[in-house]
Amino acid sequence: MEDQPARYTIGWIAPLPLELTAAKAVLDEDHGDIHADGYIYHGGKIGKHNVVMAVQPKMGTDAASDLAARVRATFKNVGYFVVVGIGGGVPNYGPSGARSQIVLGDVVVSYPRGRYGGIVPYDVGAWINEGRLEFRGHADGPPASLLAAVNSLKASHSMTPGTKIPTILQEMRLKIHADERENFEDQGSQQDRLYQDNYSHPVSPSNEACENCCDVNRSHKRDSRGIEAARRIDTPKIHYGNIGSSNQLQISASKRNRLHEECEIICFEMEGAGVIKNHPSLVIRGICDYSDSHKNKKWQPYAAATAAAYTKELLETLPASKHTMKYKELAQEKTKDQKSCLQSLAFKEMNMRGNDISQPTSTTCSWLLEHESYQSWVSQQNGLLWIKGNPGVGKSTLMKYALHECKRQAPVNNELVIASFFFHGRGSPLQKSPLGLFRSLLYQILNQVPKLLHEFTSIFKNKCDTEGEPGTNWDWHQTELRDFLQSSIPPVSKVRPIRIYIDALDECGEEVARDLVKVFQCLISELPHTGRATLGICFSCRHYPIIALERGLTMCVEKENYDDIATHVRSELDREDLEQNDAQKLKEEIVKSASGVFQWVVLVVPMVLEFYRNGRSIDEILAKLRDIPKQLDDLYREILGKVKPEYRSETLQLMQWICFARRPLSIPELRSAMAMDADTHYETLNDHQNSPKYVRTDKQMEKRVKSLSGGLIEVVEHAGLHIAQFIHQSVNDHLITGGIRTLENFAEGSVAGLAHFRLSRSCIRYISMKDVSSISPDKILSEITHQLEITHQFPLLNYATKEWVLHAEKVETEGMSQGDLLHLLRWPSNEMMKIWVRLHKALVPYSNETPPEETTLLHVGSRHGFTSMVAMAILRNDTN
Ligand SMILES: [Zn+2]
Numbered sequence: 001m002e003d004q005p006a007r008y009t010i011g012w013i014a015p016l017p018l019e020l021t022a023a024k025a026v027l028d029e030d031h032g033d034i035h036a037d038g039y040i041y042h043g044g045k046i047g048k049h050n051v052v053m054a055v056q057p058k059m060g061t062d063a064a065s066d067l068a069a070r071v072r073a074t075f076k077n078v079g080y081f082v083v084v085g086i087g088g089g090v091p092n093y094g095p096s097g098a099r100s101q102i103v104l105g106d107v108v109v110s111y112p113r114g115r116y117g118g119i120v121p122y123d124v125g126a127w128i129n130e131g132r133l134e135f136r137g138h139a140d141g142p143p144a145s146l147l148a149a150v151n152s153l154k155a156s157h158s159m160t161p162g163t164k165i166p167t168i169l170q171e172m173r174l175k176i177h178a179d180e181r182e183n184f185e186d187q188g189s190q191q192d193r194l195y196q197d198n199y200s201h202p203v204s205p206s207n208e209a210c211e212n213c214c215d216v217n218r219s220h221k222r223d224s225r226g227i228e229a230a231r232r233i234d235t236p237k238i239h240y241g242n243i244g245s246s247n248q249l250q251i252s253a254s255k256r257n258r259l260h261e262e263c264e265i266i267c268f269e270m271e272g273a274g275v276i277k278n279h280p281s282l283v284i285r286g287i288c289d290y291s292d293s294h295k296n297k298k299w300q301p302y303a304a305a306t307a308a309a310y311t312k313e314l315l316e317t318l319p320a321s322k323h324t325m326k327y328k329e330l331a332q333e334k335t336k337d338q339k340s341c342l343q344s345l346a347f348k349e350m351n352m353r354g355n356d357i358s359q360p361t362s363t364t365c366s367w368l369l370e371h372e373s374y375q376s377w378v379s380q381q382n383g384l385l386w387i388k389g390n391p392g393v394g395k396s397t398l399m400k401y402a403l404h405e406c407k408r409q410a411p412v413n414n415e416l417v418i419a420s421f422f423f424h425g426r427g428s429p430l431q432k433s434p435l436g437l438f439r440s441l442l443y444q445i446l447n448q449v450p451k452l453l454h455e456f457t458s459i460f461k462n463k464c465d466t467e468g469e470p471g472t473n474w475d476w477h478q479t480e481l482r483d484f485l486q487s488s489i490p491p492v493s494k495v496r497p498i499r500i501y502i503d504a505l506d507e508c509g510e511e512v513a514r515d516l517v518k519v520f521q522c523l524i525s526e527l528p529h530t531g532r533a534t535l536g537i538c539f540s541c542r543h544y545p546i547i548a549l550e551r552g553l554t555m556c557v558e559k560e561n562y563d564d565i566a567t568h569v570r571s572e573l574d575r576e577d578l579e580q581n582d583a584q585k586l587k588e589e590i591v592k593s594a595s596g597v598f599q600w601v602v603l604v605v606p607m608v609l610e611f612y613r614n615g616r617s618i619d620e621i622l623a624k625l626r627d628i629p630k631q632l633d634d635l636y637r638e639i640l641g642k643v644k645p646e647y648r649s650e651t652l653q654l655m656q657w658i659c660f661a662r663r664p665l666s667i668p669e670l671r672s673a674m675a676m677d678a679d680t681h682y683e684t685l686n687d688h689q690n691s692p693k694y695v696r697t698d699k700q701m702e703k704r705v706k707s708l709s710g711g712l713i714e715v716v717e718h719a720g721l722h723i724a725q726f727i728h729q730s731v732n733d734h735l736i737t738g739g740i741r742t743l744e745n746f747a748e749g750s751v752a753g754l755a756h757f758r759l760s761r762s763c764i765r766y767i768s769m770k771d772v773s774s775i776s777p778d779k780i781l782s783e784i785t786h787q788l789e790i791t792h793q794f795p796l797l798n799y800a801t802k803e804w805v806l807h808a809e810k811v812e813t814e815g816m817s818q819g820d821l822l823h824l825l826r827w828p829s830n831e832m833m834k835i836w837v838r839l840h841k842a843l844v845p846y847s848n849e850t851p852p853e854e855t856t857l858l859h860v861g862s863r864h865g866f867t868s869m870v871a872m873a874i875l876r877n878d879t880n
Helices: 017-024 061-074 124-128 144-157 165-175 178-184 253-263 272-276 297-317 327-331 336-345 352-356 372-379 395-413 434-448 450-467 478-495 510-525 562-573 580-594 598-613 618-627 632-641 645-660 667-675 685-689 698-708 729-736 751-768 777-782 784-793 797-813 820-824 831-843 857-863 867-875
Strands: 010-014 029-036 039-046 049-055 080-089 107-110 119-121 193-195 219-221 238-245 265-269 281-289 382-388 417-422 498-503 535-541 552-556 713-718 721-726
Touching: 010 017, 010 061, 017 039, 017 049, 017 080, 017 297, 039 061, 039 297, 049 061, 061 080, 061 272, 080 272, 080 297, 107 297, 119 272, 144 238, 144 281, 144 297, 165 178, 165 297, 178 297, 238 253, 238 272, 238 281, 253 265, 265 281, 272 281, 281 297, 336 434, 336 450, 352 417, 372 382, 372 535, 372 552, 382 395, 382 510, 395 417, 395 498, 395 535, 417 434, 434 450, 434 478, 434 498, 434 510, 450 478, 478 498, 478 510, 478 535, 510 535, 562 580, 562 598, 580 598, 580 618, 598 618, 598 632, 632 729, 645 667, 645 698, 645 721, 645 729, 645 751, 667 698, 667 721, 667 751, 698 713, 698 721, 721 729, 729 751, 751 797, 751 820, 751 831, 777 784, 777 831, 784 797, 797 831, 820 857, 820 867, 831 857, 857 867
Parallel strands: 010 049, 010 080, 080 281, 107 238, 119 238, 238 265, 382 535, 382 552, 417 498, 498 535
Antiparallel strands: 029 039, 039 049, 080 265, 107 281, 193 219, 713 721
16 A cells, blocks of 8 residues: 555645645655545655645634644654645835845745744734734744755755756646646736735725726836846745734735734745644745735636745755654553653652743744854754853743754654753752752653663662662662763763753752752763764753853853843733833833843833823833832832731731742642741631631632732642742742841841741641641541541641641751740640651651651750750750
8 A cells, every 4th residue: 555654754734725736746756645534635755755745624724733733643754844835925025225026926935034933923803903913822933954954945046057946847737737737837927916005906896806806007017116026937036034824814915014014024824823833844835916905816826836846846955854763662561660660750740840931922032043052052962051041031931942942843853852850949849959850851761762761660670679669668869860860861862862951950059050060061071072972951040150161052041032021021011002102112111121131021011001001191101110120139129118017917927938838838728827827826726717817718818929929929720739939939039038028127037047937836836726636647547538638628737747847947057046845835745746746647657757656845856956945945854
């Protein structure tokens, strides 16, 4: 059979049947129709490539997106798509004095230009209502290998013998049925009329051809458009630039011109955005009209032919696809041991941070791919790339974009091993430690490299045999994982290229960050300079002075993100019905003041819009804008300074919990924590929950969290759990380095010490509530459903039981005295300790942190260094 889906490596989307006719005619070898999964495709060969062609059942970007997904599902080796068909052109573009003319029959190729990656998805509907352009999805560029082929063809066109398109056109027409052939010929300059911008095609009968109803005196013939518009027969000009793509037809000269001005769009079509959204692809369009109200059926076949001819020439220059996809490897079922081995590395917060980071808005970040350092990093064999920048400039969003692009372009070369980690300073211990980094990286790499998984599983099995259950009897240690990575990455990288992306290195602490950079450098430097090893590590981090990168590349985000910030501000302001001029003035002022700090803009734009909604004049708003502090730290201070005096202490308490809790707290936990202050006089939770201070619902709590924090805390959702965290690491840093004093000027005592004091006392008070201490530990242990029920009924129980000791330990290390523990824990009675030990055993049965049965308060005190408490007990002479 001819239809072996695996051999096809390029998908060719021909939106219309007419376009498929042209496409088939450029095949070197025709494999005929392929019937698969109830659909019909067409296969063939061009140059060294097997190409599968598909026509759309209906028009539009959504249909194109569905079709591409269907092709990818059936033809698993399809690495990318070409979308080839007809489109509407912008008559001329480029700098005045050197305008390029697009004429009918010319070809436009999607190519990154300005802030866009070659395809600009836009929504005409939103635009018509005199709003502004509304972008949806990504404006992604074509994959690197295709872009390279486009560039090389572009260069060869400007040299003799030039393009092969005229020959291809002649040859392809021979394959088209004689009755149709004439339609696929160059229609000639006489048939190419460009109507004046202000002259529309009559609304009715709109289907009538222009020559029957339009005034030719209001049009320009091609010959009158200057030397730039002249073409020899069958010799279209190729234009490279942004193509606007939407579900709706572009049908007015004024809209066309405006889109051209705003986004440098030179061609309009209806499919590309749907395909490029999820798959690497290149869009190629033959021009059949001028994207105005004058539609022209006459040029459509020839335009389809020139687009197909260009695509053929392009594919001929494209090197053979390296599709050596390891089918068997991928399909291979993992053994039970391999699965448990991977499980021992995974942890539930592993992907949370990466998922949380906001997607770059439609058109931001694309500069990265064109940046010199990024390009050299991608093209060099081995190397480090340090994306550096001040807090809040948007490093994480950029890293997410880089990773997305890397994955999107990866199918071109299925061998590439990709791994990433996003450090999260406000997250759980594993989210901000090297252990978490190594576990996550190894998990990802092992999943992609079966041979390595095999090796590592034997280490894992060995440990299980000698030490017992993973997670209970033993856990991975960061040094063993690091050593394994260091010894296994070099050999793997000789066979399969590896790319690793690591975000926010600084969020694991400055010292640790430096050590990690040394580890990366070691990895890279140990690779042979010659030979085939390929390893690229890209990480983002603040400007730490001491990290010196040998053989490393750097880029500085605040120097590059000006356009991104401007785009963001513009799209935010556009949500309001601001006057054009006012919007422009505001945008300029905001972008100027931001000096590259995205986070600043994110906080300031809502303030500005608030002023506007309150009816402030533009001059007033500008004046207020100039008064807003320019440094993030000062801005945070101002925001906290605005908290009403009656809410200050509550805000302080909230900030202390969010800053110093040992892990992020869920909203129910936070509700209990906030209500349970150290000095509460209630004796049961039940009484307490009936007090007026208690927040009754999670929804209400979420609102309170946002308003108390002045918007500095956000609530994010993970697996159904709502978690409160600072909107940015810089808020956290600001508060712990003294910013929290804005809320209460403690005369003495360390910020951290006071917070840990409060948190530990809240936990102890919680455990000593009568209804909490009377929970039966047996009941918790007996069944998992009881455990869930109890943690639901007592949200803070888990946290309070596990963490009070560690908070109290910190109080001591911060040099604060805590003799009051004796009273709180009802010393010299050991009752409280017994309750605590029982609860601890029930909640975390197999942990080595579980205290032994007969633990007394003095044991805990000695073990955790509560020196001041032990001294007080001795002084009271009741140490038993
Ligand atoms: Zn007309």
